Amino acid sequence: MEKEEREAMSSVHAAADSLSGAHGGDEKANDLDLNPPHSSVATSSKNPFDTPNEKAVVNTNHSEDLESGQEASSVQEESSDDANIVSWDGESDRENPLNWPSWRRWVLINLVSVITLMAGLSSSMFAPGVPALMKEFHSDNSTLASFVVTVFVLGFATGPLLFAPLSELYGRTIVQHAGCIGFVIFSVACALSTSLNMLIGMRLLQGIFAAVPLTNGGAIVADMVRQEARGFAMSMLTLGVLMGPVIGPVTGGFLAAAKGWRWVFWLISIVVRTPPQYHRYRKTNTIR
Numbered sequence: 252m253e254k255e256e257r258e259a260m261s262s263v264h265a266a267a268d269s270l271s272g273a274h275g276g277d278e279k280a281n282d283l284d285l286n287p288p289h290s291s292v293a294t295s296s297k298n299p300f301d302t303p304n305e306k307a308v309v310n311t312n313h314s315e316d317l318e319s320g321q322e323a324s325s326v327q328e329e330s331s332d333d334a335n336i337v338s339w340d341g342e343s344d345r346e347n348p349l350n351w352p353s354w355r356r357w358v359l360i361n362l363v364s365v366i367t368l369m370a371g372l373s374s375s376m377f378a379p380g381v382p383a384l385m386k387e388f389h390s391d392n393s394t395l396a397s398f399v400v401t402v403f404v405l406g407f408a409t410g411p412l413l414f415a416p417l418s419e420l421y422g423r424t425i426v427q428h429a430g431c432i433g434f435v436i437f438s439v440a441c442a443l444s445t446s447l448n449m450l451i452g453m454r455l456l457q458g459i460f461a462a463v464p465l466t467n468g469g470a471i472v473a474d475m476v477r478q479e480a481r482g483f484a485m486s487m488l489t490l491g492v493l494m495g496p497v498i499g500p501v502t503g504g505f506l507a508a509a510k511g512w513r514w515v516f517w518l519i520s521i522v523v524r525t526p527p528q529y530h531r532y533r534k535t536n537t538i539r
Contacts, residue, residue: 348475356475360484363468364491366431369523370461371495373438374403376503376519377454380512387512388447399451406458411466413459418467423474430463435520442516465492 339347348356378400385396418426437457444450468488476484503515 349477351475357484359475360472360487363427363464363471364487366464366523367468367488368491368495369519370434370464371492372499372502373457373461373495373519374407374499375400375496376499376506377403377512377515378500379504380507380515383507384447384450384512390447395447395451399447399454402451402455403458403461406455406460407462407465410459410462414463415466418470423467423471426463427467427471430460430467431523433460434463435523436460438516438520438523442513442520468492 344350381396381400384399385391390396414426414430434457437453437460440453441450441457444453469485472481472484472488506514506518
């Protein structure tokens with residue numbers, strides 16, 4: 252009897268121990284599930300783009316994409332601009348004025364210098380004949396006597412505002428010829444003036460068209476002479492500009508005393524009647 256009781260008690264204790272062991276294993280498993288390792292939690296909670304290296308790589312790729320897009324757009328713009336650019340057929344293009352024969356270029360420069368000299372002469376060559384003019388028109392107004400000479404300079408000031416842009420748009424030749432023709436026409440009109448008011452108006456228009464050689468002269472020289480050899484050509488052009496107002500009163504005084512004040516304008520018309528044959532070299536004219 253006692254032996255059986257002992258065996259029953261031992262079986263009860265073994266069953267209790269097995270139950271307690273199974274319960275402890277479940278709690279450990281629950282603890283492991285509820286409390287994962289810190290490193291795994293930190294790794295899983297971080298965004299893969301949060302690391303500095305990965306951010307730098309992403310920013311670099313983004314900036315490279317922007318730069319490549321800008322370069323592509325600039326290339327497209329340049330290609331579209333190049334389609335509208337008109338240039339010479341290489342550095343040895345015969346139509347380029349820089350490649351013209353030397354004799355032709357210097358003849359044209361001398362002709363432009365002569366026209367520029369005549370424009371400077373016209374500004375002051377008429378001054379010695381003013382007393383005879385005022386006597387002929389029966390006027391003693393000193394203001395009008397000064398204004399009939401200086402109004403020419405007013406035309407000098409307004410002419411470049413019109414003809415300088417036109418020479419860039421339509422070429423030098425057409426503007427140069429138009430200026431010379433207008434210069435001759437209004438010089439003749441000054442010589443044929445029948446009143447003081449008419450003479451003042453014609454002198455203004457004469458000055459406007461006489462400004463064309465002064466406006467286009469430097470551009471013509473720059474078009475035909477290279478930069479390293481341009482100094483002498485520009486000095487020849489400016490010589491006419493500077494010598495005109497100096498020579499004008501001297502020659503005008505002798506001519507007005509000998510032939511009268513009208514012959515001052517007749518002489519200017521005779522000298523300027525043939526404009527310089529500065530051929531149009533615009534490449535756009537050939538392409539059109």
